[in-house]
Amino acid sequence: MQSLHTQETDVFLADNLANDLEQLIEPFKNEKIFVLTDKNTHRHCFPLISRIEGISEERCIITDPGDEYKNTETLISVWQKLVEGGANRHALLINLGGGMPCDLGGFAAATFKRGIAFINIPTTLLAQVDASVGGKTGINFMGYKNEIGSFMQAKHVLVDTTLLKTLDQPNLISGFAEMIKHAYLKNEPLLKRTLNFDILNPDMQELSKLVAESIKIKDEVVTADPFEKNIRKALNLGHTIGHAFESFALKNNQPVLHGYAVAWGMVAELYLAHIKLGFPLKMVEELTAYTKNIFGSFSYTKADFDYLYETMTHDKKNQAGRINFTLLKAVGDIAINTHCEVHEVHEALSFYLEN
Numbered sequence: 001m002q003s004l005h006t007q008e009t010d011v012f013l014a015d016n017l018a019n020d021l022e023q024l025i026e027p028f029k030n031e032k033i034f035v036l037t038d039k040n041t042h043r044h045c046f047p048l049i050s051r052i053e054g055i056s057e058e059r060c061i062i063t064d065p066g067d068e069y070k071n072t073e074t075l076i077s078v079w080q081k082l083v084e085g086g087a088n089r090h091a092l093l094i095n096l097g098g099g100m101p102c103d104l105g106g107f108a109a110a111t112f113k114r115g116i117a118f119i120n121i122p123t124t125l126l127a128q129v130d131a132s133v134g135g136k137t138g139i140n141f142m143g144y145k146n147e148i149g150s151f152m153q154a155k156h157v158l159v160d161t162t163l164l165k166t167l168d169q170p171n172l173i174s175g176f177a178e179m180i181k182h183a184y185l186k187n188e189p190l191l192k193r194t195l196n197f198d199i200l201n202p203d204m205q206e207l208s209k210l211v212a213e214s215i216k217i218k219d220e221v222v223t224a225d226p227f228e229k230n231i232r233k234a235l236n237l238g239h240t241i242g243h244a245f246e247s248f249a250l251k252n253n254q255p256v257l258h259g260y261a262v263a264w265g266m267v268a269e270l271y272l273a274h275i276k277l278g279f280p281l282k283m284v285e286e287l288t289a290y291t292k293n294i295f296g297s298f299s300y301t302k303a304d305f306d307y308l309y310e311t312m313t314h315d316k317k318n319q320a321g322r323i324n325f326t327l328l329k330a331v332g333d334i335a336i337n338t339h340c341e342v343h344e345v346h347e348a349l350s351f352y353l354e355n
């Protein structure tokens, strides 16, 4: 397996998932090992690791799939299974799934007996390039995204892009949104390559290369600022408005995939970047057309602006009663902590609606 190891994260690209995992769990051979999956990843992915010594069906913790279940009830059920299974402080939790099991399992591990080790094996594109890396763990609460959580680094992250074979197209596209976000943070050549990549008919070899580059971008930022005091806020591009869209959709019992919300949020936020910082309008229009084509459109009306804005007042980047955005002056030229007034946010929401 190839290591992308840096100071903060310990990410490996798998050559052979079962063999590589066997090596990584060697130090836990005398401890109890639990595997957290959702129902889909239990069916599609667990069989690939089920025969490894120390891993057993009886120590599987299986949740319902989807972000609606990244909540307190599911979290309690994970803690319960750990207690019932006799987990002690030296137990290991393997999160085998997308961002939902990685976030939830990471938080369960961070809090169980004040912290047990966990390994992430991300099974969605989104989790491979983003959610499994960097130590943000948590759950949604009272309608707000990741309202409860902690920073706790996985012991290791083991990425195997062959796991994506069973992933459906909407979830593949969803993960691609975070790769587009990373490309906007990096530079124009990568952005061009990413937007030109045919995610609807993906060449998996080429995608694997882009995945490795995308992980490195996230890893560099996290290593520079693991606790999001500063530059890590860059990784939140598209999320202030994107999370508000996600919460709004969840409230209306019509949940949307996280990456879709981020893509729509990036359109509105890059428009904000245009009016605040002179980000080129032509590039905002390009992303608008691209997003409409790949992700479709998010629907709301002017009557929803107050709800959306109120949700943004819960964003974790806010300080001193001000909503702070991560915006761009140009591709790769990042402006964190950019305060925007309510009328500017409304203008961005209107731009999205009208385009």
Ligand SMILES: NC(=O)c1ccc[n+]([C@@H]2O[C@H](COP(=O)([O-])OP(=O)(O)OC[C@H]3O[C@@H](n4cnc5c(N)ncnc54)[C@H](O)[C@@H]3O)[C@@H](O)[C@H]2O)c1
Pocket: 038, 039, 040, 041, 044, 045, 065, 066, 067, 070, 097, 098, 099, 100, 101, 103, 123, 124, 125, 126, 127, 130, 131, 132, 133, 134, 135, 136, 137, 145, 146, 163, 164, 165, 166, 167, 168, 171, 174, 175, 178, 257, 258, 259
């Ligand atoms: N911690 C972070 O840094 C971070 C970063 C980005 C996103 N997130 C969070 O991640 C979550 C979204 O993650 P996600 O998009 O991976 O969602 P997810 O984990 O809900 O997975 C999406 C769907 O794909 C299914 N699935 C997963 N792997 C599969 C496979 N290999 N084959 C077939 N089906 C499979 C799942 O069962 C689920 O139905 C959100 O909660 C978001 O807030 C966290």
Ligand SMILES: O=C(O)C(=O)C[C@@H](O)[C@H](O)[C@H](O)COP(=O)(O)O
Pocket: 130, 134, 136, 145, 146, 178, 228, 232, 235, 236, 239, 316
């Ligand atoms: O790792 C980070 O930092 C990110 O912001 C990555 C985001 O893609 C991710 O959605 C994260 O969960 C958002 O966190 P939050 O702090 O805005 O809830």
Ligand SMILES: [Zn+2]
Pocket: 130, 178, 239, 258, 262
């Ligand atoms: Zn995200």
